[in-house]
Amino acid sequence: MLFLRRFSPAALFLSALIFTSCSAPAGNSSSANSEGNRVASVQKKANDKAEELGMLVNFTLEPEDIVWLESDSPKKIVAVFRLDEEDTKKLTEQLTARSQGAAKTVTVEDWFPAELVAGGETTGSSTVDGTAFPADDFYQPPFSQGTVTRIDNTDFFVLEISAV
Numbered sequence: 243m244l245f246l247r248r249f250s251p252a253a254l255f256l257s258a259l260i261f262t263s264c265s266a267p268a269g270n271s272s273s274a275n276s277e278g279n280r281v282a283s284v285q286k287k288a289n290d291k292a293e294e295l296g297m298l299v300n301f302t303l304e305p306e307d308i309v310w311l312e313s314d315s316p317k318k319i320v321a322v323f324r325l326d327e328e329d330t331k332k333l334t335e336q337l338t339a340r341s342q343g344a345a346k347t348v349t350v351e352d353w354f355p356a357e358l359v360a361g362g363e364t365t366g367s368s369t370v371d372g373t374a375f376p377a378d379d380f381y382q383p384p385f386s387q388g389t390v391t392r393i394d395n396t397d398f399f400v401l402e403i404s405a406v
Contacts, residue, residue, distance in 0.1 A: 288353040295321055299403060300382045303329060306397070307355055317384060317405035322354050322398060330397040337375040337390065346374035346391050348400050358398060370394070377403050 288309045295301045295310050299319060310321035325333060337343065347369045350362030362368040372391040380390065380401055388403030 292323075295319070298382065299380050299385055299401075301380060301401075303333070309353060309355060310401075311353065319385065319401070319403050320351075321401040322358065323401070324355065324357075324396070324398045327397065330392075333399070334392055336379070337392070340378070341375050343373040343375045343392075346372055346389070348372055348391055348393065355398070357396070358393065361393075361396075372400070377401060 288311050289295070290309050292301065292303070292305055292308050295308070298312065299321075301321070303323065303325060305323040306326055307324040308321065309323075310319060312319050348371075350358050350368045350370055352359065354362075358370055361370045370393050372393040374389040374391040377388040377390045380388070380403060384405035385403040386406050388401070391400045391402070392398075393400065
């Protein structure tokens with residue numbers, strides 16, 4: 243009996259310690275929340291793979307630089323890309339053959355290429371000016387509306403398309 247009294251508290255302590263450490267991860271909601279936040283931030287990270295964009299929209303260009311984001315609610319893609327001088331001229335001619343275009347101010351996001359972020363900072367309003375054209379040549383289901391904007395005095399374009 244003395245043996246049980248002497249080790250009983252120790253056994254209880256060890257049992258409690260084992261039970262608490264085994265159940266802590268399941269009940270640790272802050273760990274689960276931080277993991278969820280990490281996954282969300284990874285999902286919001288801009289993509290730089292033109293091939294993957296080509297699977298979602300009609301994008302056959304070979305950009306010098308590209309970065310894009312996809313959102314699900316609403317279903318939308320914003321892509322910023324820079325072409326070499328020859329391809330810039332070709333795409334601009336293709337776009338102007340369909341439409342004269344319209345002046346558009348584009349809000350520069352922090353994930354845009356550094357040149358556009360710097361250009362936005364010089365305006366003091368984090369925007370850059372360009373000429374917007376219908377993005378008809380880029381549509382692929384479910385995307386069916388949007389614009390492609392040539393940023394003034396650059397070889398950059400901003401494609402913004404969405405599903406209806």
